[in-house]
Amino acid sequence: SLAMRQDILDLLENLPEEIKKLIKAGQRVADSLGYSVFIIGGFVRDLLLLNPTQDLDFVVEGNGHAFAQALYQELNRGQLTLHDSFGTARIEFPNGTHLDVASTRWEYYEFPGALPQVEESRLRDDLFRRDFTINAMALAINSDRYGELVDYYGGLRDLKQGExxxxxxxxxxxxxxxxxxxxxxxxxxxxxxxxxxxxxxxxxxxxxxxxxxxxxxxxxxxxxxxxxxxxxxxxxxxxxxxxxxxxxxxxxxxxxxxxxxxxxxxxxxxxxxxxxxxxxxxxxxxxxxxxxxEMKREALKFKEIQAALLAESSLNLSIMDQHLSGVSRNIRIALRYDPALEQSMNNYEQAVEQLKLEINGFALRKLGISEGPEIGRILKEIRWAWLEQKIHTPAEEKQLMLQLTEQRRK
Ligand code: ATP
Known part of the structure; x- marks a missing residue:
């Protein structure tokens, strides 16, 4: 209906400038090539749900590659990829968004002998091959039909009734x-x-x-x-x-x-x-x-650490640190969702967050500890002393450091 079209024009008008520019460029190219062009699928759905998304899908009643190439020239940015079959193409933009082009004439590419079909029924068929009614709507962008919703299968009704x-x-x-x-x-x-x-x-x-x-x-x-x-x-x-x-x-x-x-x-x-x-x-x-x-490796590593933690008779902070230092953030976060570890993990993360060693490898080298694994070991001992609350102040930390380096030098 006309009222509906006005609503859609308003929605289009309120889109972010960037997207509006893309649609307007699509319109100029569509008009000049004499193709009917539609935005299709998820973008239309999310526009009508008042939750517009970035990625545009154009469907072209005409040569998809020709449209994509002309649009690419019109926009003069991004990167164009033409896929050899079905007349599809993609333009990718530096900000990570992209725009896809498909043709309703892809049947020609697949079956050269196919009967000529009238344009309107090609769009109808294209939409019929989609998954759900809410994803099977098209929005005309040519200047004479701009904002007209093509909805053969009741997508708008289903959006309204939530089906x-x-x-x-x-x-x-x-x-x-x-x-x-x-x-x-x-x-x-x-x-x-x-x-x-x-x-x-x-x-x-x-x-x-x-x-x-x-x-x-x-x-x-x-x-x-x-x-x-x-x-x-x-x-x-x-x-x-x-x-x-x-x-x-x-x-x-x-x-x-x-x-x-x-x-x-x-x-x-x-x-x-x-x-x-x-x-x-x-x-x-x-x-x-x-x-x-990576996802497989992390799952196995996660299981390994989880099993090791659960096998400990008591989970004090330094024991946890022995298992967890150097472990990825993903794994540490996921461990909090094991009810058997939740409490300990929360305590541990909190303690580690507050932990700030004043001492570093440089200070240890100045005290005569030579470069190598020894430095790491001393730093860990100091870290665990903090976690076990054996030391509480920078002064005590320094004291412990001197003590540990003294022992090492002997
Ligand atoms: P999302 O918001 O998740 O990106 P989308 O609708 O954009 O949703 P895509 O997977 O990008 O989802 O698919 C784009 C369009 O292609 C859909 O809107 C739908 O029309 C069609 N489509 C995608 N997958 C299928 C499928 N398996 N069967 C039929 N049509 C599909």
Whole structure:
């Protein structure tokens, strides 16, 4: 409706200058090439949710490469990559954002003999191949249609009523990653799955669709979930749906519930926390995912340190320091989420934070300790003396240092 279009024009008007410039440049290029061009997918969804995002997806009724090249010249910045198939392209900007271009004419690239299709039905088909109605809306940017919402499948209605709805009944069979995506969008926006979509998930899972999914693709979606603020709720939801048990072939003690939303945790930290209650065999099962070498290495290191700490009969601060000094921040943060270690870890972090040795290697060398491991050992002893409260003042620290260097020189 007209009122709707005015609302959207207002939303577009209120976008950050940077993004508006990109859209306006897209419009000039679209008009001059005579192509209909749309912004599509997540950007449109988030714009309508009053929560605009940075990354633009353009879909072009025309030659995608030609559009991308002309846009790149118009913008005169960033880096252009043309992908050889399907007429897709990307422009990456120095600030880390990017802009993607796709063509509704990709069928031509794949099937040279395909019947010519009218433009409007190509856009409709392109949108129909998407995952959910809320992601299947397009926004016209040509000057004669600027701000017109193309919404064949009820995306706006579903945004308003807070529902994740698939586009057809074979959606999850066709692409099982959409099960994880459904959970991700639902929990991110606090939406629910429409009744049919929920049934679609259950049916697909019962049919064993996850077994058709490659480990790479499952991992990719899992990593996207780790990046989300509401990651814990998403993980919980995957457990409730039976996705995790089905994928890993066993019921693992995922530690999802303990993570508060407002805690600003990195993906790596969330990953370690989520496996913090696993035993060695369970960790190996989790490590079947196609994770980076770093994430695997940290998980094993985390388990090793956790086991070592739990094996200590008492966890005083200097014993903890022996296990924890030099250990990555990710691992130290994750250890706090093991209920058996929470208290000790908090005490330790607090003590370490207050710890400020006045003495350094330089001072020790001046006292005649030669360069080498000895210096490190003395510094550690002083550190532990502070942690065990055997010393309390810089003067006492100096005293201890003299005593230790004296012993060494003998
Ligand atoms: P996010 O905010 O997480 O980036 P997004 O919607 O931009 O969300 P992308 O993964 O970047 O998500 O996907 C861009 C668009 O491509 C989606 O909006 C959706 O229309 C489509 N899409 C992505 N993955 C699939 C899929 N597995 N099946 C169908 N369509 C998909």
């Amino acid at each position: 994740i709805r698939f586009l057809h009944h074979l959606s999850f069979i066709e692409d099982p990653t959409r099960i994880l995506r459904a959970v991700r969008f639902a929990e991110r926006y606090r939406f629910r799955l429409s009744k049919e979509t929920q049934e679609g998930v259950a049916t697909a899972l019962k049919a064993g669709v996850l077994h058709k999914l490659s480990t790479e693709r499952f991992t990719q979606e899992f990593l996207l979930i780790l990046r989300e603020k509401q990651y814990a709720r998403m993980g919980q939801s995957l457990i409730e749906l039976g996705v995790m048990e089905e994928w890993f072939g066993e019921r693992l003690p995922w530690n999802f519930t303990r993570i508060p939303e407002n805690e600003n945790l990195t993906s790596e930290e969330k990953w370690l926390i989520s496996v913090s209650l696993f035993n060695q065999q369970q960790i190996n099962s989790a490590l079947s995912l196609k994770l980076s070498r």
